[in-house]
Amino acid sequence: xxxxxxxxxxxxxxxxxxxxxxxxxxxxxIRLVPSVVSGDPSDRRSIITAASIPAKKLGIxxxxxxxxxxxxxxxxxxxxxxxxxxxxCSEGFISICRSYSPVLQQFSIDECFIDMSFRCxxxxxxxxxxxxxxxxxxxxxxxxxxxxxxxxxxxxxxSDFEKPDKVHTLWESEVQExxxxxxxxxxxWVGKKTEERLTAYGIYTIGQLxxxxxxxxxxxxxxxxxxxxxxxxxxxxxxxVETEMAEAKSYSAERTFSKDYTDPRDIDRAxxxxxxxxxxxxxxxxxxxxxxxxxxxxxxxTVSQKQCGLAxxxxxxxxxxxxxxxxxxxxxxxxxxxxxxxxxxxRLTHExxxxxxxxxxxxxxxxxxxxxxxxxxxxxxxxxAYHFH
DNA sequence: TCTGGGGTCCTAGGACCC
DNA sequence: TCTGGGGTCCTAGGACCC
Numbered sequence: 148x149x150x151x152x153x154x155x156x157x158x159x160x161x162x163x164x165x166x167x168x169x170x171x172x173x174x175x176x177i178r179l180v181p182s183v184v185s186g187d188p189s190d191r192r193s194i195i196t197a198a199s200i201p202a203k204k205l206g207i208x209x210x211x212x213x214x215x216x217x218x219x220x221x222x223x224x225x226x227x228x229x230x231x232x233x234x235x236c237s238e239g240f241i242s243i244c245r246s247y248s249p250v251l252q253q254f255s256i257d258e259c260f261i262d263m264s265f266r267c268x269x270x271x272x273x274x275x276x277x278x279x280x281x282x283x284x285x286x287x288x289x290x291x292x293x294x295x296x297x298x299x300x301x302x303x304x305x306s307d308f309e310k311p312d313k314v315h316t317l318w319e320s321e322v323q324e325x326x327x328x329x330x331x332x333x334x335x336w337v338g339k340k341t342e343e344r345l346t347a348y349g350i351y352t353i354g355q356l357x358x359x360x361x362x363x364x365x366x367x368x369x370x371x372x373x374x375x376x377x378x379x380x381x382x383x384x385x386x387x388v389e390t391e392m393a394e395a396k397s398y399s400a401e402r403t404f405s406k407d408y409t410d411p412r413d414i415d416r417a418x419x420x421x422x423x424x425x426x427x428x429x430x431x432x433x434x435x436x437x438x439x440x441x442x443x444x445x446x447x448x449t450v451s452q453k454q455c456g457l458a459x460x461x462x463x464x465x466x467x468x469x470x471x472x473x474x475x476x477x478x479x480x481x482x483x484x485x486x487x488x489x490x491x492x493x494r495l496t497h498e499x500x501x502x503x504x505x506x507x508x509x510x511x512x513x514x515x516x517x518x519x520x521x522x523x524x525x526x527x528x529x530x531x532a533y534h535f536h
Numbered sequence: 537t538c539t540g541g542g543g544t545c546c547t548a549g550g551a552c553c554c
Numbered sequence: 555t556c557t558g559g560g561g562t563c564c565t566a567g568g569a570c571c572c
Contacts, residue, residue: 160572185540186540191538191539192538192539192540193540194538194539194540194541196540209572210539210540211537211538211539212537212538212539214537214538214539215537215538215539216537218537254571254572255571255572256572257572258572335570335571336569336570336571337570338569338570338571339569339570340568340569340570341569341570369546369547371545371546371547372546372569393544395543396543396544396545397542397543397544398542398543399541399542399543400541400542401540401541401542402541403540403541438564440565448538448539450567452565452566452567453565453566454564454565454566455564455565456563456564456565487540489541489542491542491543
Protein backbone atom coordinates (compact mmCIF):
# COMPACT_ATOMS: atom_id res chain seq x y z
CA UNK A 148 0.00 0.00 0.00
CA UNK A 149 1.44 3.40 -0.92
CA UNK A 150 2.20 5.70 1.99
CA UNK A 151 0.94 9.27 2.26
CA UNK A 152 3.20 11.52 4.32
CA UNK A 153 2.67 15.21 5.15
CA UNK A 154 5.54 17.49 6.14
CA UNK A 155 4.30 20.62 7.87
CA UNK A 156 6.70 23.55 8.17
CA UNK A 157 5.97 26.89 9.85
CA UNK A 158 6.81 29.76 7.48
CA UNK A 159 9.70 31.85 8.93
CA UNK A 160 8.79 30.35 12.30
CA UNK A 161 10.46 32.62 14.85
CA UNK A 162 9.56 35.70 12.83
CA UNK A 163 5.93 34.64 12.39
CA UNK A 164 5.57 33.75 16.04
CA UNK A 165 7.04 37.07 17.15
CA UNK A 166 4.67 38.82 14.76
CA UNK A 167 1.63 37.04 16.23
CA UNK A 168 2.59 38.15 19.73
CA UNK A 169 3.14 41.76 18.62
CA UNK A 170 -0.12 41.88 16.66
CA UNK A 171 -1.93 40.75 19.81
CA UNK A 172 -0.29 43.66 21.62
CA UNK A 173 -1.66 46.03 18.97
CA UNK A 174 1.68 46.50 17.19
CA UNK A 175 2.17 46.48 13.39
CA UNK A 176 2.61 43.14 11.61
CA ILE A 177 6.35 42.71 10.95
CA ARG A 178 5.63 39.93 8.44
CA LEU A 179 4.57 42.59 5.93
CA VAL A 180 7.83 44.57 6.01
CA PRO A 181 11.54 43.71 5.81
CA SER A 182 12.19 42.46 9.35
CA VAL A 183 14.33 39.98 11.26
CA VAL A 184 14.59 38.26 14.61
CA SER A 185 18.13 38.46 15.98
CA GLY A 186 20.28 39.06 19.02
CA ASP A 187 21.34 42.53 20.13
CA PRO A 188 21.93 44.52 16.89
CA SER A 189 24.57 46.69 18.58
CA ASP A 190 26.67 43.57 19.10
CA ARG A 191 28.67 43.08 15.94
CA ARG A 192 28.53 39.31 16.38
CA SER A 193 24.74 39.02 16.31
CA ILE A 194 23.32 37.03 13.46
CA ILE A 195 19.86 36.69 11.91
CA THR A 196 17.73 33.97 13.49
CA ALA A 197 14.75 34.45 11.15
CA ALA A 198 13.85 36.84 8.32
CA SER A 199 10.47 37.95 6.91
CA ILE A 200 9.63 37.20 3.30
CA PRO A 201 10.06 40.88 2.28
CA ALA A 202 13.51 40.77 3.95
CA LYS A 203 14.40 37.55 2.14
CA LYS A 204 13.41 39.17 -1.16
CA LEU A 205 16.07 41.80 -0.49
CA GLY A 206 18.66 39.05 -0.12
CA ILE A 207 18.74 38.89 3.67
CA UNK A 208 19.36 35.36 4.83
CA UNK A 209 19.14 33.38 8.03
CA UNK A 210 22.51 33.10 9.85
CA UNK A 211 23.80 36.27 8.20
CA UNK A 212 25.44 38.87 10.48
CA UNK A 213 22.96 41.60 11.45
CA UNK A 214 25.48 44.28 10.54
CA UNK A 215 25.55 42.92 7.01
CA UNK A 216 21.74 42.84 6.75
CA UNK A 217 21.57 46.46 7.93
CA UNK A 218 23.80 47.47 5.04
CA UNK A 219 21.39 45.73 2.66
CA UNK A 220 18.35 47.44 4.17
CA UNK A 221 18.79 50.46 6.44
CA UNK A 222 15.09 50.48 7.44
CA UNK A 223 15.17 46.84 8.55
CA UNK A 224 12.93 46.17 11.58
CA UNK A 225 14.87 44.19 14.18
CA UNK A 226 13.15 42.38 17.02
CA UNK A 227 14.38 40.09 19.75
CA UNK A 228 13.23 36.53 20.40
CA UNK A 229 11.08 35.07 23.19
CA UNK A 230 11.84 31.39 23.74
CA UNK A 231 8.93 30.75 26.11
CA UNK A 232 6.47 32.15 23.60
CA UNK A 233 8.05 30.09 20.80
CA UNK A 234 7.57 26.90 22.80
CA UNK A 235 3.89 27.75 23.33
CA CYS A 236 3.44 28.40 19.60
CA SER A 237 5.20 25.15 18.75
CA GLU A 238 3.02 23.15 21.13
CA GLY A 239 -0.16 24.66 19.65
CA PHE A 240 1.06 23.86 16.14
CA ILE A 241 2.08 20.27 16.94
CA SER A 242 -1.19 19.64 18.75
CA ILE A 243 -3.26 20.61 15.69
CA CYS A 244 -1.08 18.41 13.46
CA ARG A 245 -1.48 15.50 15.87
CA SER A 246 -5.26 15.80 15.64
CA TYR A 247 -4.92 14.91 11.94
CA SER A 248 -2.79 11.82 12.62
CA PRO A 249 -1.29 10.44 15.84
CA VAL A 250 1.59 9.01 13.82
CA LEU A 251 3.61 12.19 14.17
CA GLN A 252 7.34 12.86 14.25
CA GLN A 253 8.47 16.23 15.50
CA PHE A 254 11.51 17.09 13.39
CA SER A 255 12.38 20.41 15.02
CA ILE A 256 10.59 23.17 16.93
CA ASP A 257 8.74 24.23 13.78
CA GLU A 258 8.50 21.10 11.59
CA CYS A 259 6.82 17.74 11.78
CA PHE A 260 5.92 14.74 9.67
CA ILE A 261 2.58 12.97 9.95
CA ASP A 262 1.70 9.63 8.39
CA MET A 263 -1.67 10.14 6.70
CA SER A 264 -1.79 6.73 4.97
CA PHE A 265 -4.95 5.70 6.83
CA ARG A 266 -6.37 9.21 7.11
CA CYS A 267 -6.75 10.32 3.52
CA UNK A 268 -6.38 9.16 -0.09
CA UNK A 269 -4.12 10.46 -2.85
CA UNK A 270 -7.24 12.03 -4.35
CA UNK A 271 -8.28 14.08 -1.32
CA UNK A 272 -4.81 14.62 0.24
CA UNK A 273 -4.54 18.21 -1.02
CA UNK A 274 -7.98 19.08 0.37
CA UNK A 275 -7.11 17.60 3.78
CA UNK A 276 -3.74 19.38 3.85
CA UNK A 277 -5.42 22.65 2.94
CA UNK A 278 -7.84 22.22 5.82
CA UNK A 279 -4.94 21.60 8.23
CA UNK A 280 -3.01 24.63 6.99
CA UNK A 281 -6.10 26.86 7.28
CA UNK A 282 -6.91 25.56 10.73
CA UNK A 283 -3.44 26.52 12.00
CA UNK A 284 -3.81 29.97 10.44
CA UNK A 285 -7.29 30.58 11.90
CA UNK A 286 -6.63 29.25 15.38
CA UNK A 287 -3.01 30.27 15.95
CA UNK A 288 -2.53 33.22 13.60
CA UNK A 289 0.50 32.03 11.62
CA UNK A 290 0.91 30.22 8.29
CA UNK A 291 2.50 26.90 7.40
CA UNK A 292 3.47 25.05 4.23
CA UNK A 293 2.34 21.46 3.82
CA UNK A 294 4.31 19.10 1.58
CA UNK A 295 2.65 15.86 0.51
CA UNK A 296 4.56 12.83 -0.74
CA UNK A 297 4.80 9.09 -0.63
CA UNK A 298 7.74 9.26 1.80
CA UNK A 299 9.33 11.70 4.23
CA UNK A 300 11.97 12.95 1.82
CA UNK A 301 9.47 13.86 -0.90
CA UNK A 302 7.10 15.46 1.63
CA UNK A 303 9.94 17.57 3.00
CA UNK A 304 11.14 18.60 -0.44
CA UNK A 305 7.54 19.53 -1.38
CA SER A 306 7.00 21.74 1.68
CA ASP A 307 10.04 23.75 0.56
CA PHE A 308 8.47 24.71 -2.77
CA GLU A 309 6.76 28.11 -3.07
CA LYS A 310 6.03 29.82 0.28
CA PRO A 311 4.13 30.93 2.32
CA ASP A 312 0.75 29.39 3.15
CA LYS A 313 0.89 26.76 0.39
CA VAL A 314 0.20 23.05 -0.14
CA HIS A 315 2.36 21.15 -2.64
CA THR A 316 2.55 17.51 -3.71
CA LEU A 317 5.61 15.56 -4.76
CA TRP A 318 4.49 12.04 -5.60
CA GLU A 319 6.99 9.56 -7.00
CA SER A 320 5.40 10.06 -10.42
CA GLU A 321 6.23 13.79 -10.17
CA VAL A 322 9.91 13.42 -9.24
CA GLN A 323 11.26 13.86 -12.78
CA GLU A 324 9.11 16.89 -13.49
CA UNK A 325 9.26 18.71 -10.12
CA UNK A 326 12.50 17.58 -8.44
CA UNK A 327 15.04 16.69 -11.11
CA UNK A 328 15.35 20.21 -12.55
CA UNK A 329 16.32 21.62 -9.13
CA UNK A 330 19.95 22.32 -8.23
CA UNK A 331 21.76 19.65 -6.17
CA UNK A 332 21.91 22.01 -3.21
CA UNK A 333 18.11 21.80 -2.90
CA UNK A 334 18.36 18.09 -2.11
CA UNK A 335 18.21 17.30 1.59
CA TRP A 336 21.69 16.52 3.01
CA VAL A 337 23.53 18.28 0.17
CA GLY A 338 25.27 21.19 1.85
CA LYS A 339 27.93 23.62 0.66
CA LYS A 340 30.84 21.16 0.61
CA THR A 341 28.97 18.38 -1.16
CA GLU A 342 27.60 20.86 -3.69
CA GLU A 343 31.18 22.00 -4.43
CA ARG A 344 32.34 18.43 -4.98
CA LEU A 345 29.40 17.61 -7.23
CA THR A 346 29.61 20.74 -9.36
CA ALA A 347 33.37 20.27 -9.74
CA TYR A 348 32.45 16.94 -11.32
CA GLY A 349 29.85 18.57 -13.60
CA ILE A 350 26.79 17.57 -11.57
CA TYR A 351 24.51 20.56 -11.17
CA THR A 352 20.95 19.22 -10.93
CA ILE A 353 19.23 16.58 -8.83
CA GLY A 354 18.36 14.83 -12.11
CA GLN A 355 22.04 14.56 -13.07
CA LEU A 356 22.79 13.26 -9.59
CA UNK A 357 20.00 10.67 -9.86
CA UNK A 358 21.51 9.32 -13.06
CA UNK A 359 25.14 9.35 -11.95
CA UNK A 360 26.68 5.90 -11.52
CA UNK A 361 27.06 4.80 -7.91
CA UNK A 362 30.76 4.14 -8.49
CA UNK A 363 31.53 7.74 -9.45
CA UNK A 364 29.39 9.03 -6.62
CA UNK A 365 31.21 6.80 -4.11
CA UNK A 366 34.55 8.27 -5.19
CA UNK A 367 33.13 11.77 -4.61
CA UNK A 368 31.41 11.42 -1.25
CA UNK A 369 32.14 7.98 0.23
CA UNK A 370 30.15 4.79 0.10
CA UNK A 371 27.48 5.30 2.70
CA UNK A 372 26.59 8.86 1.74
CA UNK A 373 26.71 7.93 -1.96
CA UNK A 374 24.04 5.26 -1.49
CA UNK A 375 21.79 7.65 0.38
CA UNK A 376 22.22 10.48 -2.14
CA UNK A 377 21.53 8.11 -5.02
CA UNK A 378 18.32 6.85 -3.42
CA UNK A 379 17.14 10.31 -2.41
CA UNK A 380 17.86 11.90 -5.80
CA UNK A 381 15.64 9.20 -7.27
CA UNK A 382 12.89 10.08 -4.80
CA UNK A 383 13.30 6.95 -2.70
CA UNK A 384 13.30 6.95 1.11
CA UNK A 385 11.95 4.17 3.30
CA UNK A 386 12.58 5.76 6.70
CA UNK A 387 9.52 5.54 8.95
CA VAL A 388 7.73 8.36 10.76
CA GLU A 389 9.28 7.96 14.23
CA THR A 390 6.70 8.69 16.89
CA GLU A 391 9.08 8.12 19.80
CA MET A 392 11.35 11.00 20.65
CA ALA A 393 14.92 9.68 20.48
CA GLU A 394 16.94 10.08 23.68
CA ALA A 395 19.66 12.69 23.60
CA LYS A 396 23.16 11.37 22.88
CA SER A 397 25.04 14.49 23.87
CA TYR A 398 24.58 17.87 25.51
CA SER A 399 26.66 20.95 24.90
CA ALA A 400 26.77 24.68 25.47
CA GLU A 401 28.99 27.36 24.03
CA ARG A 402 29.66 31.07 24.49
CA THR A 403 30.95 33.57 21.97
CA PHE A 404 32.61 36.58 23.59
CA SER A 405 31.81 40.12 22.60
CA LYS A 406 35.55 40.51 22.02
CA ASP A 407 38.35 37.98 21.74
CA TYR A 408 39.93 37.05 25.07
CA THR A 409 43.47 36.10 26.03
CA ASP A 410 43.14 36.43 29.81
CA PRO A 411 42.81 32.89 31.28
CA ARG A 412 40.45 34.26 33.94
CA ASP A 413 37.96 35.34 31.28
CA ILE A 414 38.13 31.97 29.54
CA ASP A 415 37.74 30.13 32.82
CA ARG A 416 34.68 32.19 33.79
CA ALA A 417 33.01 31.21 30.53
CA UNK A 418 34.00 27.58 30.95
CA UNK A 419 32.45 27.66 34.42
CA UNK A 420 29.21 29.10 33.05
CA UNK A 421 28.80 26.52 30.29
CA UNK A 422 29.73 23.70 32.69
CA UNK A 423 26.92 24.82 35.02
CA UNK A 424 24.44 24.84 32.14
CA UNK A 425 25.39 21.46 30.69
CA UNK A 426 25.62 19.70 34.05
CA UNK A 427 22.27 21.14 35.09
CA UNK A 428 20.65 19.82 31.94
CA UNK A 429 21.94 16.28 32.36
CA UNK A 430 20.79 16.23 35.99
CA UNK A 431 17.38 17.52 34.92
CA UNK A 432 17.12 14.66 32.41
CA UNK A 433 18.53 12.12 34.85
CA UNK A 434 21.70 11.38 32.87
CA UNK A 435 25.31 10.88 33.82
CA UNK A 436 28.10 11.38 31.30
CA UNK A 437 31.26 9.34 30.72
CA UNK A 438 32.92 11.67 28.22
CA UNK A 439 33.69 15.36 28.55
CA UNK A 440 34.68 17.45 25.55
CA UNK A 441 35.88 21.01 25.33
CA UNK A 442 36.45 23.22 22.35
CA UNK A 443 37.82 26.66 21.66
CA UNK A 444 37.43 28.74 18.53
CA UNK A 445 40.29 31.17 17.99
CA UNK A 446 40.08 34.64 16.51
CA UNK A 447 41.05 33.22 13.11
CA UNK A 448 38.10 30.84 13.32
CA THR A 449 40.14 27.67 13.59
CA VAL A 450 38.77 25.27 16.15
CA SER A 451 40.57 23.07 18.63
CA GLN A 452 38.57 20.29 20.21
CA LYS A 453 39.58 17.83 22.94
CA GLN A 454 37.72 15.09 24.70
CA CYS A 455 38.46 12.57 27.39
CA GLY A 456 36.77 9.67 29.09
CA LEU A 457 35.94 9.57 32.79
CA ALA A 458 36.61 6.64 35.09
CA UNK A 459 33.00 6.90 36.25
CA UNK A 460 29.96 8.59 34.74
CA UNK A 461 29.12 11.85 36.50
CA UNK A 462 26.61 14.67 36.65
CA UNK A 463 28.63 16.83 39.03
CA UNK A 464 29.44 20.31 37.72
CA UNK A 465 32.81 20.50 39.48
CA UNK A 466 33.99 17.18 38.01
CA UNK A 467 32.96 18.15 34.49
CA UNK A 468 34.50 21.61 34.83
CA UNK A 469 37.74 20.15 36.15
CA UNK A 470 38.10 17.85 33.12
CA UNK A 471 37.30 20.73 30.77
CA UNK A 472 39.99 22.85 32.42
CA UNK A 473 42.58 20.13 31.84
CA UNK A 474 41.52 19.84 28.21
CA UNK A 475 41.76 23.59 27.75
CA UNK A 476 45.27 23.58 29.19
CA UNK A 477 46.24 20.89 26.65
CA UNK A 478 44.64 22.66 23.71
CA UNK A 479 45.44 26.31 24.22
CA UNK A 480 48.89 27.89 23.96
CA UNK A 481 47.76 30.67 26.32
CA UNK A 482 48.52 33.30 23.71
CA UNK A 483 46.18 32.97 20.73
CA UNK A 484 43.07 35.13 21.28
CA UNK A 485 39.94 33.07 21.85
CA UNK A 486 36.59 33.94 20.32
CA UNK A 487 34.42 31.14 21.69
CA UNK A 488 34.54 28.31 24.20
CA UNK A 489 32.26 25.32 24.44
CA UNK A 490 31.79 22.29 26.59
CA UNK A 491 29.97 19.06 25.85
CA UNK A 492 29.20 15.73 27.46
CA UNK A 493 28.46 12.40 25.79
CA ARG A 494 28.42 8.64 26.40
CA LEU A 495 25.34 9.20 28.53
CA THR A 496 23.77 6.69 30.85
CA HIS A 497 20.83 6.63 33.25
CA GLU A 498 22.71 4.35 35.63
CA UNK A 499 23.28 5.79 39.05
CA UNK A 500 26.87 5.94 40.19
CA UNK A 501 26.76 3.19 42.79
CA UNK A 502 30.41 2.29 42.71
CA UNK A 503 32.23 4.75 44.89
CA UNK A 504 35.90 5.06 44.29
CA UNK A 505 38.15 4.58 47.26
CA UNK A 506 39.91 7.70 46.21
CA UNK A 507 36.83 9.83 45.79
CA UNK A 508 37.43 13.51 46.24
CA UNK A 509 36.60 14.39 49.87
CA UNK A 510 34.94 17.58 48.58
CA UNK A 511 32.44 15.53 46.54
CA UNK A 512 29.57 15.99 49.03
CA UNK A 513 30.17 19.71 48.98
CA UNK A 514 30.12 19.75 45.15
CA UNK A 515 26.86 17.83 45.07
CA UNK A 516 25.26 20.17 47.59
CA UNK A 517 26.36 23.12 45.46
CA UNK A 518 24.63 21.49 42.45
CA UNK A 519 21.45 20.86 44.44
CA UNK A 520 21.24 24.53 45.31
CA UNK A 521 21.96 25.55 41.73
CA UNK A 522 19.13 23.31 40.46
CA UNK A 523 16.74 24.69 43.07
CA UNK A 524 17.41 28.28 42.13
CA UNK A 525 17.10 27.46 38.46
CA UNK A 526 13.69 25.85 39.05
CA UNK A 527 12.49 28.83 41.08
CA UNK A 528 13.42 31.24 38.31
CA UNK A 529 11.69 29.39 35.46
CA UNK A 530 9.09 31.50 33.68
CA UNK A 531 5.35 30.92 33.74
CA ALA A 532 4.11 29.45 30.47
CA TYR A 533 2.09 31.31 27.88
CA HIS A 534 -1.24 29.90 26.80
CA PHE A 535 -3.39 30.26 23.73
CA HIS A 536 -6.90 31.44 24.67
C1' DT B 537 30.19 41.18 5.70
C1' DC B 538 32.51 38.79 9.01
C1' DT B 539 30.21 35.07 10.62
C1' DG B 540 25.27 32.00 17.01
C1' DG B 541 23.95 27.91 19.29
C1' DG B 542 22.56 23.11 19.70
C1' DG B 543 22.45 18.78 17.87
C1' DT B 544 23.40 14.04 14.73
C1' DC B 545 26.09 10.94 11.96
C1' DC B 546 30.26 9.35 9.42
C1' DT B 547 35.25 8.48 8.63
C1' DA B 548 39.99 7.63 9.60
C1' DG B 549 43.81 6.44 12.37
C1' DG B 550 45.87 4.53 16.54
C1' DA B 551 45.81 1.45 20.61
C1' DC B 552 44.92 -2.85 22.21
C1' DC B 553 43.26 -7.62 22.24
C1' DC B 554 42.84 -12.31 20.42
C1' DT C 555 62.87 -11.23 14.88
C1' DC C 556 59.33 -10.43 12.03
C1' DT C 557 54.98 -11.54 10.83
C1' DG C 558 48.50 -11.75 9.48
C1' DG C 559 43.92 -10.43 10.12
C1' DG C 560 39.87 -9.05 12.54
C1' DG C 561 37.31 -6.69 16.11
C1' DT C 562 36.46 -2.93 19.38
C1' DC C 563 37.19 1.33 21.57
C1' DC C 564 38.79 5.97 21.58
C1' DT C 565 39.88 10.57 19.63
C1' DA C 566 39.84 14.14 16.12
C1' DG C 567 37.78 16.19 12.41
C1' DG C 568 34.27 17.07 8.97
C1' DA C 569 29.61 17.52 7.06
C1' DC C 570 24.91 18.19 7.64
C1' DC C 571 20.41 19.75 9.90
C1' DC C 572 17.34 23.55 12.20
